Amino acid sequence: MGIEFTKYHGLGNDFILIDNRTSTEPCLTPEQAVKWCDRHFGIGADGVIFALPDQDGHDYTMRIFNSDGSEPEMCGNGIRCLAKFLVDLEAADANVSSESLLPRSYKIHTLAGVMVPKIEASGQVTVDMGQPHLLAAEIPTTLAVADQKVIAQPLEVAGQTWDVTCVSMGNPHCITFVEDVAAIALETIGPKFEHHAVFPQRTNTEFIEVVRRDYLKMRVWERGAGITLACGTGACAVLVAGVLNDICDRRATIELPGGPLEIEWSELDQRVYMTGPAEMVFAGQSSI
Numbered sequence: 001m002g003i004e005f006t007k008y009h010g011l012g013n014d015f016i017l018i019d020n021r022t023s024t025e026p027c028l029t030p031e032q033a034v035k036w037c038d039r040h041f042g043i044g045a046d047g048v049i050f051a052l053p054d055q056d057g058h059d060y061t062m063r064i065f066n067s068d069g070s071e072p073e074m075c076g077n078g079i080r081c082l083a084k085f086l087v088d089l090e091a092a093d094a095n096v097s098s099e100s101l102l103p104r105s106y107k108i109h110t111l112a113g114v115m116v117p118k119i120e121a122s123g124q125v126t127v128d129m130g131q132p133h134l135l136a137a138e139i140p141t142t143l144a145v146a147d148q149k150v151i152a153q154p155l156e157v158a159g160q161t162w163d164v165t166c167v168s169m170g171n172p173h174c175i176t177f178v179e180d181v182a183a184i185a186l187e188t189i190g191p192k193f194e195h196h197a198v199f200p201q202r203t204n205t206e207f208i209e210v211v212r213r214d215y216l217k218m219r220v221w222e223r224g225a226g227i228t229l230a231c232g233t234g235a236c237a238v239l240v241a242g243v244l245n246d247i248c249d250r251r252a253t254i255e256l257p258g259g260p261l262e263i264e265w266s267e268l269d270q271r272v273y274m275t276g277p278a279e280m281v282f283a284g285q286s287s288i
């Protein structure tokens with residue numbers, strides 16, 4: 001009898017979701033997660049997400065392993081998929097339709113703090129992603145003094161100097177603004193940013209083309225996953241970086257290769273809100 005799983009994606013950033021509600025530890029090791037994420041010898045995904053029981057009075061706990069087996073603090077597209085997975089599980093347990101339970105919010109404990117995804121009746125998911133962290137020590141990066149922000153700082157990567165802005169959404173992001181995002185050789189430059197010495201915990205890297213102050217185009221090289229079609233925490237970090245550099249509004253559409261995300265950095269509570277889809281693809285049992 002294999003382990004049951006369900007595949008979901010958020011704008012093509014795809015995840016294997018596992019109902020882990022009866023144990024407080026993930027049922028797979030990071031090494032097994034690498035095998036499950038392999039797109040030829042396994043199921044294929046950018047990561048594995050575990051729905052664990054609640055902690056400290058929250059509804060559930062989310063843990064995630066990237067496709068390289070590393071464990072990030074948070075995943076924006078992933079938590080939208082987790083919310084959809086949870087409402088599907090609860091509907092199956094109650095023998096009702098998922099739609100009948102909408103709208104539905106969850107308080108999810110993550111390594112980046114408590115996140116609150118809300119599935120609207122439309123199926124779109126809005127997530128309160130909390131406040132961004134901007135000090136060098138919080139990213140973390142050694143590119144600036146620990147209690148300083150990193151905004152438009154020069155960073156040499158692969159013999160070229162890039163102006164970078166760093167933002168943490170619980171996980172690290174290095175953002176740079178370019179003229180033509182399609183011209184970036186992501187597979188070459190991405191790993192050089194990810195493993196750069198100024199990022200002691202590696203980094204996700206986002207390359208951004210500003211089309212309008214409320215419309216940005218983004219491509220991403222993710223820590224622990226490489227090129228993905230979308231990155232939710234990355235889109236949030238990009239919006240914050242755009243505001244800090246005064247090149248975008250506090251509410252904008254971030255266009256990713258997999259589709260658009262609506263991001264707002266609220267002036268009122270300084271929290272970042274992300275809205276986007278989460279789709280179920282298939283369910284199965286794995287014997288690897």
Ligand SMILES: N[C@H](CCC[C@H](N)C(=O)O)C(=O)O
Binds near residue numbers: 072073076231
């Ligand atoms: N690779 C990321 C985690 C997944 C983030 C991304 N898929 C998202 O939607 O936020 C990291 O190691 O920080």
